[in-house]
Amino acid sequence: MGRSKGDYAALVPSLSTRMSKHAPTMGLLDSINLLLACIIGSGIFISAKAVLEYSGSYGLSIGVWIGCGLLCIMGALCYAELGCAYVSSGGDYTYLRLAFGDFMGFLRVWIEVALSRPMIVVLSVLTASNYLVYWFYPTCAPPESLVKCLSLFLLLIVGFINLTSSIWTGRLHQLCNYFKIATLVCIMGAGFYRMFLGRVENFAEPFEGSTYGKITSALYAGLFPYSGWNYLNNAIDDLKDPKRTLPRAIIVSLLICIIVYFLTFSSYFTALSAYDILISDATAVSFAERVFPFLLYIIPIGVTLSCVGAASGNIFTIGQMFNVAGRDGLMPHIFSMKHYQTGVPMIAILCEIILSFIFLFFMSNIGKLIICVGMINWICILLASVGLIVLRYKHPDRERPLKVPLFIPICFISILVILIVASALTDLENISTSLLLLATAIPAYIFGVVWKNKPSSFNRRYNIFAMNLQKFFHVVHDEHND
Template sequence: MAGSRNDRASNVRTLSQGAKHQPTMGLLDAINLLLACIIGSGIFISAKAVLEFSGSYGLSIIVWVGCGLLCIMGAVCYAELGCSYVSSGGDYTYLRVAFGNFPGFLRVWIEVVLSRPMIVVLSVLTAANYLVYWFYPTCTPPDILVKCLSSLLLLIVGFINLTSAVWTNRLHQVCNYFKIASLLIVIGAGFYRMILGRVENFAEPFESSTYEKLPSAFYAGLFPYAGWNYLNNAIDDLKDPKRLLPRSIVISLLICILIYFLTFSSYFTALSAYDILQSDATAVSFAERVFTPLLYIIPIGVTMSCVGAASGNIFTVVQMFHVAGRDGLMPHIFSMRHYKSNVPMMAIMFEIIISFVFLFFMSNIGTLIICVGMINWTCILLTAVGLIVLRYKHPDRERPIKIPIIIPIIFIIILITLIGASAITDVENIKTSLILLASAIPAYIFGVVWDKKPDSFNRKYNSFAIALQKIFHVVHEEHTD
């Protein structure tokens, strides 16, 4: 982004060696990564919001399942794009090819500077809040304590991602085991209470339903599924993308639908709708009603779930930043990987720094959820439109997966309805989102449009980039696309 692309290509490569990238992920690794990204803080935060907007258990279940099916519809669109345009840029690649450089740059800016750091911060904040619950069970914990603990968790996640992709995948596996184990405890306790006859809250499942707020309920229900499209950002790491990409996304989403359905239903075996709406930590309230020792087990599961979500988001977003840096839409230094571990160290460190900025200057969980949702689903909407554009722009392109055109059309209509409805009901947070989006314009003008920068600036940039290469031992990846 800084310095001309020609200068970067000629000067910065003086220290470069070829770092050949070898795919490392099979089907189970891909599913583990997606589950780490998807099942995070959302299931522990959105249960209350979905119920608040839907008004009843029955309508809430329809929302949970409907949101999962909507994501599967989007997943098949992404599967066609991912198999047709194989690149770790994900949405960035599709938007850039379909609409040009600025939409591609905007997608990268949103992911790297806005959306993913917000999700990472949301994950570590949720984990910290559940951990400090042991010490502050009846009152609000000090904000500084929560932020310090969140900072520690963020540093741990960042260190593991910087160390090795293998260790990062192992972290995802361990977090998934803790995460699913804790959810299975909730589900198992719910089944046990149903056997004991605690089913009074299911007697009239649609009582008090509020259909006029259904769009908001769906919007809240989509948040726990966020991350289903992240595997497209790491497609270069898949051993067989054309086979593994669609399978892993659909399998992961089906697992999530089942887990969310059973977990939400289990809550109602111990809590009424009123209890859930009054609680700020539904899982803890459930544990308190069912079995007191679970108060010390559930927070650990939530913490590991959120840590896995934070790590998964960092691991996948740097792939998009890497490809944009390689294409000259972001500083070229971010396209480099460590010459031994093959880890994109500069991109990971940048992502961690931005996450710390949001952690200390924008740590309101409610605002983060709204802004992340609006920004993320707007980009997904544009990508679905891009699929249709690319069908006509590149009619002869090989498409190993080609879905019926009606699927992206229906998907686009649904998203326009949901985004429009949420924009009407939450004007303040929409303004915040638009201000954050507007920050991409000066960055694009300075970094991309202004290509002929002064020689003195280019020399300083290239010297700085070479110094970073020497310090962190990063080199250019061999690329044959």
């Protein structure tokens, strides 16, 4: 029998009642480093062209980059209050389930597991493939079949490493982070050098060609590189003095990201015009080609590894979401099982890889993927922010060490509502696709959660199938791991 909503709320600890198995270890600097690693990834390389395509000019694009960062800071303050009031590794899932019930909690898990993560993985490997093949197709678009095959190959490599060893996966992430940082430093350094030489002609009329009719799509594209700012809520149990550390870490990290994205995007314009960026499928490589010839052999590798690291990171970290969902009965518990020796959640990772293959073959348009991921994720963030207000009235006596002024969540919610409604009016195709994908959660919830009295024949076959998976992949429950 499932727990009632009231019981579930009582089981979610506050800061004063949390009981950690170990002493908190993460201070402000550790928290900032973790967030920067989560936020700054392939997004700046994926979204630069899309932001310009929908905004039409350098000036409006910069406004989008900065505006998106400030919007995320407003959301971060809302999440800081939620994180300090409801201490749970479930993050958004916990807040939505407490505020609106089991279905909304399931919806968040479904979006993360079945939609958002696989789409981001596909975005990452497609971008990596476009940068790799640019060497061979510098003046024309590469064949779509070649990009798909290379993306498939990269996805297989990333999946194999994640399935084989968490140690090797960690080393892959370290290597990718080094190349990511080096690539961004090269681009920004080259941009400063060209500005020093006086190559600023592309900044003369910054708003020329602005297209305000597609500003909502530009905002979704601009918000994508900031994804991950709410991940620290999932690690709140490890934070020292969360009341101070959580909001400061998120705000400082986002301010750093705004500066990095501003400088990187501006650096492109020291060598490329808006037209040059729009016709290129690999903006950073086109930039390198114009600036220093030797960078032409460095930047594609750096961007490729950055995107591969993003794909691997999204696959690697999905285990926690499966674990929480399996624990609460919203997903089959076999997804949370881990290999008895390596501790790798193999079934969960295999599920993500299979879903990524499906998206790769049926939805491989990078621009469409960016917009749909943005719409889906920000609908959930909107619901969580509304949940903050709902939970204030639902649990008035709840301990809230950090309580933001009410006008901040109201303003944040209002902006998101306008953004989503405007996108529904101006970008009907993408909002329809996003809503259709969201609707897949309804039959999944009815079949997996609501329908409890399934036929005994079905349960028997499922149990046999689950046991065969356990035997084949050597996975066990966490409590059986030594």
